[in-house]
Amino acid sequence: MKALVWHGKKDIRYETVPDPEIEEPRDAIIKVTACAICGSDLHLFHNMIPGMEPGDVVGHEFMGEVIEVGPENKALRKGDRIVVPFTIICGECDQCRRGNFSVCERSNRNKDVADKIFGHRTAGLFGYTHLTGGYQGGQAEYVRIPFADKTHVKIPDGLSDEQVLFLGDIFPTGWQAAIQCDIEPTDTVAIWGAGPVGQMAIRSAILLGAKQVVAIDNLPERLSMAAAGGAITINFDDESVIERLNELTDGKGPEKCIDAVGMEAHATATLDSVYDRVKQAAMLETDRPHVLREMIYVCRPAGILSIPGVYAGLIDKLPFGMLMNKGLTVRTGQTHVNRWTSELLSLIADGQIDPSFVITHRGDLADGPDMYRMFENKQDSCIKVVLRP
Amino acid sequence: MNQLHHDDGGTRGSLTSADRIARSLGWLSIGLGVAELAAPRLLARSLGLEGKERLIRAYGAREMVSGVGALSANPAPAIWSRAGGDALDLATLARGLKADGGRRRNVGIAMAAVAGIAAIDIACASMLTAQNRRPKTGGLRDYSGRSGFPQPPEAMRGKAARVAAQPSAVMPQMQPA
Ligand SMILES: NC(=O)c1ccc[n+]([C@@H]2O[C@H](COP(=O)([O-])OP(=O)(O)OC[C@H]3O[C@@H](n4cnc5c(N)ncnc54)[C@H](O)[C@@H]3O)[C@@H](O)[C@H]2O)c1
Ligand SMILES: [Zn+2]
Ligand SMILES: [Zn+2]
Numbered sequence A: 001m002k003a004l005v006w007h008g009k010k011d012i013r014y015e016t017v018p019d020p021e022i023e024e025p026r027d028a029i030i031k032v033t034a035c036a037i038c039g040s041d042l043h044l045f046h047n048m049i050p051g052m053e054p055g056d057v058v059g060h061e062f063m064g065e066v067i068e069v070g071p072e073n074k075a076l077r078k079g080d081r082i083v084v085p086f087t088i089i090c091g092e093c094d095q096c097r098r099g100n101f102s103v104c105e106r107s108n109r110n111k112d113v114a115d116k117i118f119g120h121r122t123a124g125l126f127g128y129t130h131l132t133g134g135y136q137g138g139q140a141e142y143v144r145i146p147f148a149d150k151t152h153v154k155i156p157d158g159l160s161d162e163q164v165l166f167l168g169d170i171f172p173t174g175w176q177a178a179i180q181c182d183i184e185p186t187d188t189v190a191i192w193g194a195g196p197v198g199q200m201a202i203r204s205a206i207l208l209g210a211k212q213v214v215a216i217d218n219l220p221e222r223l224s225m226a227a228a229g230g231a232i233t234i235n236f237d238d239e240s241v242i243e244r245l246n247e248l249t250d251g252k253g254p255e256k257c258i259d260a261v262g263m264e265a266h267a268t269a270t271l272d273s274v275y276d277r278v279k280q281a282a283m284l285e286t287d288r289p290h291v292l293r294e295m296i297y298v299c300r301p302a303g304i305l306s307i308p309g310v311y312a313g314l315i316d317k318l319p320f321g322m323l324m325n326k327g328l329t330v331r332t333g334q335t336h337v338n339r340w341t342s343e344l345l346s347l348i349a350d351g352q353i354d355p356s357f358v359i360t361h362r363g364d365l366a367d368g369p370d371m372y373r374m375f376e377n378k379q380d381s382c383i384k385v386v387l388r389p
Numbered sequence B: 001m002n003q004l005h006h007d008d009g010g011t012r013g014s015l016t017s018a019d020r021i022a023r024s025l026g027w028l029s030i031g032l033g034v035a036e037l038a039a040p041r042l043l044a045r046s047l048g049l050e051g052k053e054r055l056i057r058a059y060g061a062r063e064m065v066s067g068v069g070a071l072s073a074n075p076a077p078a079i080w081s082r083a084g085g086d087a088l089d090l091a092t093l094a095r096g097l098k099a100d101g102g103r104r105r106n107v108g109i110a111m112a113a114v115a116g117i118a119a120i121d122i123a124c125a126s127m128l129t130a131q132n133r134r135p136k137t138g139g140l141r142d143y144s145g146r147s148g149f150p151q152p153p154e155a156m157r158g159k160a161a162r163v164a165a166q167p168s169a170v171m172p173q174m175q176p177a
Helices: A039-045 A094-098 A111-118 A161-168 A170-179 A196-207 A220-228 A241-248 A271-281 A290-298 A320-326 A337-349 A365-376 B017-038 B040-046 B053-070 B076-096 B101-132
Strands: A002-008 A011-016 A028-037 A061-069 A081-084 A142-145 A188-192 A212-217 A232-235 A256-259 A304-307 A329-332 A361-364 A385-388
Touching: A002 A365, A011 A365, A028 A081, A028 A161, A028 A365, A039 A365, A061 A142, A061 A161, A081 A161, A161 A170, A161 A337, A170 A196, A170 A304, A170 A337, A188 A196, A188 A241, A188 A290, A196 A212, A196 A220, A196 A256, A212 A220, A212 A241, A220 A232, A232 A241, A241 A290, A256 A290, A290 A304, A290 A320, A361 A365, A365 A385, B017 B040, B017 B053, B017 B076, B017 B101, B040 B053, B053 B076, B076 B101
Parallel strands: A188 A212, A188 A256, A212 A232, A256 A304, A304 A329, A361 A385
Antiparallel strands: A002 A011, A028 A061, A028 A142, A028 A385, A061 A081
């Protein structure tokens, strides 16, 4: 079959790889009908996440039709249409039973390495590093789904691929980011990053009843989409984020802050981002925590920092004293996708939201390598790419 | 399962030739940097630049910085800085032209090499800049019609708000096995 295959920094190729096969009795194989490129894929594209190997099939936002089912998988049948959550779940371990799906204790097949590196293992993820199991991803014609009897969201007839595709990652990710904020009707929620995750977080914060949602980015087309969803926008090229946020909150600062940017935050006009670029380039720190610093500084004391943005390793000069003394709560993690999917599927089915608003580019799987470049460079006002194998 | 799909054999990749050249230039920088940092005296002697060892060492540090930059995810600034560095190198080497016969030849060869590399640096940097370019304002699309909501956002505010009495969504209770 054909798939998008990682070969190294900036090197993703559309090429032929072996077809997947049923390996475990709970598996299923799906024929992918739609897949997307995520901001997390860009971290892989930039070789910022340790533990990738040349030959890995990438992609963790995908859906399709079940074409083969393992003998012990009683939940799925040939012909079922499913969205696949990017976190692989066994559904039975302590963490899965608590709904902490992204830290499932059994789905990561490289458990021993993960235990050593992270202290304790986290869940298996599709199309991501070998520290999370090294499972082949969904930017492909066919995918093997491990623990498929639990790792799926069944899609009822009548909803299009594009309406439901994002249930596998960015919609629940934006939603969890907002949920983690324990939003109250008096809250201002400030969201850094108006990429696909930021866009979903904006809509979620509105649906959850925030008084004010503020979106921060420097890409005008993304800010226009943020405003469409009900956000006040700040372009950090044109104005001071801190001053404007304080202005919007009577000098008190936003109660809730969401980092939907992650480890590759752009340099703003401040010195600290230059410092981080240099340190990162010299391999003295792995992540650029510019947004984290800004959030800690501007957040209202006793507020919440919700961090869906991905970080990989070490950061430097994090003002932990400020965080401690202000009494801020930090909530983060890969998304517990299946904790939210039935609720979000109903919102979509009820017509309360159509997440396909975020799609700006469509192509064939073969266009994948070019689309990665376009998404990376934010060319042609690209926000979200959907590929069809 | 056997070949599910008949493939046409085509492979398409994302790595451009400018990326590849940038990578080679990065390694070249690192090689040169190491030489300049480790053996400035030797270089100074063969190029008639005695007394300029510290300068050579500083150039070595500069090469290391551009090298690391050229190998990063965004190599364009480092390649432009290499191009600037080439000009400095040429200016410095030109002083060696006053040296005697054999060494003067060395200097000539070094200058020709630097000039050749400079041309590659400039071409590579321009290609990188062009391939990563995005319009600043003109040509940007306006997505202000894309709310994703059936009604204006104001009408959607709080539509899914949690009832305060609910257990925290963040820390759900453990479900029985
Ligand atoms: N936790 C999870 O489970 C999960 C799931 C999906 C994505 N993610 C992560 O979420 C992040 C965002 O993903 P995305 O798909 O929206 O990516 P994206 O790259 O499209 O969006 C990031 C946005 O941040 C903006 N930005 C950069 N620096 C900034 C700064 N200093 N201040 C404000 N904005 C800035 C960029 O202009 C861009 O629009 C990534 O780190 C991704 O890995 C996490
Ligand atoms: Zn993702
Ligand atoms: Zn589990």
